[in-house]
Amino acid sequence: MSFLLACMLVFVLAAYAATDSITPSRSIIDGDTLVSSDETYELGFFSPGSSTKRYLGIWYKVSPETVVWIANREAPLLDRSGVLNVTKEGTIILLHKKTEIIWSSSRIRTAENPVMQLLDSGNLVVTDGNDSGSANFLWQSFDLPSDTLLPMMKLGKNFITGMNWSLSSWKSPDDPAPGRFTALIDPQGFPQLVVRNGSETFYRGGSWNGERFTGTPDLKQIESANLFKFEFELNRNEVYYKGEPYPALISRLAVNQSGFLERFVRTKQSQSWLEIYFAPRDECDYYAVCGAYASCNTNNSPQLCRLAVRKGSSKNKEVAIIVIPIILIGLVWGGIVFYLRWKKLTKRGGKDDMELPVFDLDTIVKATDNFSDSNKLGQGGFGPVYKGTLPGGQEIARSRR
Numbered sequence: 001m002s003f004l005l006a007c008m009l010v011f012v013l014a015a016y017a018a019t020d021s022i023t024p025s026r027s028i029i030d031g032d033t034l035v036s037s038d039e040t041y042e043l044g045f046f047s048p049g050s051s052t053k054r055y056l057g058i059w060y061k062v063s064p065e066t067v068v069w070i071a072n073r074e075a076p077l078l079d080r081s082g083v084l085n086v087t088k089e090g091t092i093i094l095l096h097k098k099t100e101i102i103w104s105s106s107r108i109r110t111a112e113n114p115v116m117q118l119l120d121s122g123n124l125v126v127t128d129g130n131d132s133g134s135a136n137f138l139w140q141s142f143d144l145p146s147d148t149l150l151p152m153m154k155l156g157k158n159f160i161t162g163m164n165w166s167l168s169s170w171k172s173p174d175d176p177a178p179g180r181f182t183a184l185i186d187p188q189g190f191p192q193l194v195v196r197n198g199s200e201t202f203y204r205g206g207s208w209n210g211e212r213f214t215g216t217p218d219l220k221q222i223e224s225a226n227l228f229k230f231e232f233e234l235n236r237n238e239v240y241y242k243g244e245p246y247p248a249l250i251s252r253l254a255v256n257q258s259g260f261l262e263r264f265v266r267t268k269q270s271q272s273w274l275e276i277y278f279a280p281r282d283e284c285d286y287y288a289v290c291g292a293y294a295s296c297n298t299n300n301s302p303q304l305c306r307l308a309v310r311k312g313s314s315k316n317k318e319v320a321i322i323v324i325p326i327i328l329i330g331l332v333w334g335g336i337v338f339y340l341r342w343k344k345l346t347k348r349g350g351k352d353d354m355e356l357p358v359f360d361l362d363t364i365v366k367a368t369d370n371f372s373d374s375n376k377l378g379q380g381g382f383g384p385v386y387k388g389t390l391p392g393g394q395e396i397a398r399s400r401r
Ligand SMILES: *[C@@H]1O[C@H](CO)[C@@H](O)[C@H](O)[C@H]1NC(C)=O
Pocket: 024, 025, 026, 027, 085, 087, 095, 098, 099
């Protein structure tokens, strides 16, 4: 009898065993999910916030579930009759009532044995059965970011294909359609991390100095704590930024609905995310808040912006009265602007270095204690950093959010 029960249980479990991939002979309907093999990510249908509309998305399989990618951001399903297929050619299609195509992936070539798989990195990919190397992806969700940058994911641009890897905020907690704010790497000149509000620059994170973006001093602390490995690559083919946390941590960088970049970390076991970084940090970070020629100083508030340009404009007036040739005015003016710009830049650098990080390093150190509990210390490249230095406790669970 118990043998029979055991057999039935095995059968039932087998039938419900989570899978991480489908082929053209199987669909995913609303209610079904794919789960990455290490159970970090799950793909399926969901409704954001108080909306009843249905979206196909990928979320961190933690509590609370945290959506990191959405296929049909701008084309929600109004009911639960969504079906996800991968076609015989290797295109992912999201169907309404099995017929109307709501969303589909692009494809660089035709597959013979297409497989759609949710990888442990959170990347949804289409491969041709025989070759699963990353160079052979027919399509990957990492090429189409939503508002969130996952570890392993690139923010930047491929100069050869013209592919942009940028983040765009949700419209509202109930509507994941692209909102006002986009975070991208502006490849002009020295590539910079930029957040735009529509077409206006809202925040500049500065250019890469070999370790981090110059406008992101907090990251210095995070990096020196060896919790993250940041990577910035600029070559003839592409420019990109990546941030990978200590192996036992999960992390996400997102641009939120008010235009802030926020980085969160947690372990799978903890009960909430811990925000370890956000930008812009102070009024001076907003692009051009003081106008192009003024200097900005947070220590100087309430007089935040010093109009350094005044000196320049009165000189300009004198010059105009004495009627010196226009070329000379241009030269003087150009020199002043150049000097002020330079002064502003150096001033920014000095101020930034003194800024304190938003997070409390102790909290993170405590948070990382979870690693030793789960015996994950020593995995991957960051290994021995924290061994034996961690205090006890589970503080991350109670920290924030
Ligand atoms: C979707 O996949 C199912 C098999 O799971 C198949 O029967 C159906 O015809 C497919 N629909 C389309 C439009 O490809």
